[in-house]
Amino acid sequence: MSSILSFVGWAVLPNGVVSAKQLTPWLLQYVTSFVQSVYYGITIRAGDPRPQPPSPRYARHRRRIFVMVVTGYLLYTLYEAFHRIQVAGDFYKALGVSPVADERVIKSRFRRLAAQHHPDKLTHGDGVHSDNYFVYLKLAQDTLLDPAKRFAYDRFGPDILGWGDRKTMQDFLFAGLQRSLPTWGRYWRFFTFAALIVLELALITHPGALLIPASYIPPGLRDLLGVSAENPGFYLLPFQILTLAQRASVTLHIFISQVTPPTVSQKPSSAPGERLSPQTMQHLARLHQLARATDGEATRLLQLGFAPFQGDREGVATLRKGMTEGLVLSSVRASPGVQQAVGEVVARKTQEKKAD
Numbered sequence: 400m401s402s403i404l405s406f407v408g409w410a411v412l413p414n415g416v417v418s419a420k421q422l423t424p425w426l427l428q429y430v431t432s433f434v435q436s437v438y439y440g441i442t443i444r445a446g447d448p449r450p451q452p453p454s455p456r457y458a459r460h461r462r463r464i465f466v467m468v469v470t471g472y473l474l475y476t477l478y479e480a481f482h483r484i485q486v487a488g489d490f491y492k493a494l495g496v497s498p499v500a501d502e503r504v505i506k507s508r509f510r511r512l513a514a515q516h517h518p519d520k521l522t523h524g525d526g527v528h529s530d531n532y533f534v535y536l537k538l539a540q541d542t543l544l545d546p547a548k549r550f551a552y553d554r555f556g557p558d559i560l561g562w563g564d565r566k567t568m569q570d571f572l573f574a575g576l577q578r579s580l581p582t583w584g585r586y587w588r589f590f591t592f593a594a595l596i597v598l599e600l601a602l603i604t605h606p607g608a609l610l611i612p613a614s615y616i617p618p619g620l621r622d623l624l625g626v627s628a629e630n631p632g633f634y635l636l637p638f639q640i641l642t643l644a645q646r647a648s649v650t651l652h653i654f655i656s657q658v659t660p661p662t663v664s665q666k667p668s669s670a671p672g673e674r675l676s677p678q679t680m681q682h683l684a685r686l687h688q689l690a691r692a693t694d695g696e697a698t699r700l701l702q703l704g705f706a707p708f709q710g711d712r713e714g715v716a717t718l719r720k721g722m723t724e725g726l727v728l729s730s731v732r733a734s735p736g737v738q739q740a741v742g743e744v745v746a747r748k749t750q751e752k753k754a755d
Contacts, residue, residue, distance in 0.1 A: 470654070490542055491634075
C-alpha cells in the first residue's frame with residue numbers, strides 16, 4: 400500500500416516548469432506556495448514588496464523551491480523502499496546469523512532458538528503463532544543449510560520456496576532468469592535498463608555477492624568503531640540490492656523527468672529571416688560605443704564633484720551624514736501617510752483662502 404501511495408505522490412507532482420499561465424496540482428500549490436511564503440517571510444523585511452508571479456525573480460525562486468520539494472520526495476521514496484526491505488527481514492536475521500555464517504553456526508543458532516520457541520516448551524501465549532514461528536525458523540534453517548537453495552535465496556529471495564522440486568544451482572538460476580526477463584519492461588529507462596540487467600546478472604552469478612559496508616572500512620577504524628566484517632550487523636543480500644536498485648531506477652527516472660526544464664531542448668531559432676541585418680548590427684555597435692562613452696563621462700563628472708572632499712575626512716563624514724538624512728527625508732516625504740497629511744493641509748489652506 401505504501402508503494403502505491405508513493406507512486407501516487409509522483410503522479411500528482413507537476414510535469415513542467417511553473418509559470419503564470421499554468422495551473423499546478425494541489426500538492427505543489429500547497430507545499431511550494433507554503434515554502435515560498437515562509438522563504439519570503441524570512442528573507443524580505445516587513446513592508447518591502449515581494450516578487451509577484453509574472454516577474455523572473457518569482458519564477459526563479461519557485462523553480463528552485465519546486466526542485467527542493469521533488470528532491471525531498473525522492474529522498475523519502477528511496478528511504479521508504481530501503482525501510483521496507485529492512486522491516487521485511489530475511490532468514491539470516493530470523494536466525495540471528497551472518498550471511499557468511501557456515502553450517503555449524505546455523506545449526507547451533509537454530510537449536511538455541513528451537514529450545515526457546517518450540518511449541519511443546521511454551522506454556523503460555525498464542526499457540527498458533529508459536530507454531531507458525533517455529534515452522535518459519537525450521538524453514539529458514541533448511542533453506543540456508545542447502546547450498547543450492549541458499550544460493551537461490553540470496554539472489555531471488557523467498558520466492559524460490561514456491562519454485563517446485565529444483566535441486567541444483569543451475570536449476571534455480573534458469574528458473575530465476577525465466578521469471579526476471581518478462582518483468583524488465585517495467586524498468587525500461589534507457590541506459591538504466593542495461594545497467595540493471597548487468598547488475599542482476601553480476602549479483603546472480605557472483606559467488607560472494609553481498610554488500611557488507613564493514614568490509615570496506617580499514618581494520619584500524621573498524622576496531623575503533625566496534626564493527627566486524629565476519630559478523631556484520633548491517634548487510635544487504637543480492638535480492639535486497641536488486642529490489643532497492645529497481646525501485647531507485649524508476650524513482651530516479653521520474654525525478655529527472657520532473658526537474659528537467661521542458662525548454663532545455665528549445666534553442667533560439669537561427670532562421671535566415673530572423674537574423675539581424677548588417678545595418679542593424681552597425682547601429683547597435685555605435686549605440687554600444689556611445690553608451691560606453693556616456694558611462695565614462697558620467698564617472699568623470701562624479702569624480703569631479705567629489706574632488707573637494709578628497710583627503711578631508713570631516714567633510715566626507717559631513718557629506719555622508721547629509722546624504723543619509725536626505726535619503727531618510729525623501730523616503731518619509733514619499734510615504735503615503737505623509738503625502739496624505741500634506742494634501743489635507745494644502746486643501747484646508749486652500750479652503751481658508753477661498754473663505755477669506
